Amino acid sequence: MAQATTSPLAAYNEHLKRGELGYQFSPSLNRAVFYPRVIAPVTGADDLEWRISKGLGTVHATTVVHPQQGASYNVCLVDVDEGFRMMSRVEDVPPTDVKIGMRVKFRVFMPPGDKDRDEDPYPVFAPVEGT
């Protein structure tokens, strides 16, 4: 394996900065791989290809976190249609309204605040209209 010129996380973040949800696919494993890695799990193959998700998924599990201070918020696991699962949150609805089976669509969340700190964007989801 030649010396890497970019890390899996840096490549993922670059996709997000372009408004894309990037993920990897391994031909040897014949399935999506998430989180991004340098080799495929199980097969160990150096065959991970970057692909762009259509950004649609289904809530697999959900919880409402109740911090001792501040508002309650959603944390969930989303099964993205291309065959990988990720942690995220569903926005635009109260956290208690997020349910297993809900169809959701990806968007990029840009953490607010100091631009100099250069915080990385991260993916969140919102309910698909009309479902």
Added chain:
Amino acid sequence: MKGLVRGSAAIVGAAESDIGAVAALMSPIDLMAQGISRALADAGLTLKDVDGVFCATSQARTSAMTLVEYLGLPNVYTDSTIVGGSSFEIHVAHAQAALAAGLCTVAVVAYGSTQRTVGRRASSAREFNPYETPYRPFLPATAYAMAANRHMHEYGTTREQMAEVAVAARGWALLNPVAWEKKPLSIDDVLNARKISDPFTVRDICLVTDGGGAIVMTTADRARAMGKPPVFVLGCGQSITHASITSMPDLTHTGAIEAGRQAYAMAGMKASDMKVLALYDAFTINTILFLEDLGFCPKGEGGRFVENGHIGPKGGLAVNTNGGGLSYCHPGMYGLFLLIEAVRQIRGECGARQVAGADTAIVHGNGGVLSAQATVILGSAAAL
């Protein structure tokens, strides 16, 4: 576990260190040393006999090194495998292997934590995970909460059924003089407690205490010549299915299925042979999942199985007789206390909470977020 021989090693000493809220400025290694001293006394041995040291704590990055320095034992065999709360069940398997290979002859397995004194955040700093941390999961509770959410969705498990687990644990704790919790608990108390991460309230979640302890292991032959009845290691198994909850293959089926399969195969036993169960109850859903995954009830039936106090002191199955991580003691990595209680039950030392005829026990450790599953089956000489 492949390569280990049923009954080749035994636990010959077991003791807690100070637990609950310990003296100010006590260190995790102080508690390990206290546990080792008491467990060796229980075994009728001294520190000079020890040539194997196994330990883990979240508060010391190089705990074996620190403990060996503290004890003044530079040339012992060491292992500080750390995979969360089940580390100590894995240490039992590793110690059994080391004893069989002649790497050591008397092994101590030790733990110490001052989590209550220094605070949960200071005692166990979370690693930044770029794929999870931005969403602010309240870990580990949020991860277990999502497993509970799936269990409710797939099998109709209810909040009341999960509360039954906490109520049963409290019932046992009231029979254990050293348990942290001293007052009765009702299902309503659990349901109406402060919400943490849905569906859990604070009463679905293990305690935050200090504590530690140790067990002493040796070869079966040497164990038979010692003062107290040996508690033989009959079976071991482990499966580490993931580290973060996002990567758990199936939120309602844990690695306990595989860990238990390995341990039962090694022991030549099955669930119905187990007289006492010590299941890592960091959260109420754990007990339900492990009852299912270790074969005490069918998958999905765990909630109904624990109803009507079935796993409490007056129920049909003796589960977590010390009061568990929910009501007895939980300093962050609870696995060692499961082993201590199983040893005491098999020896018949448990007083008001003693289970009649407890010659076998299944100990099931859980580490991370349902991640590192490790099972140990223990038995008296009668169970060999």
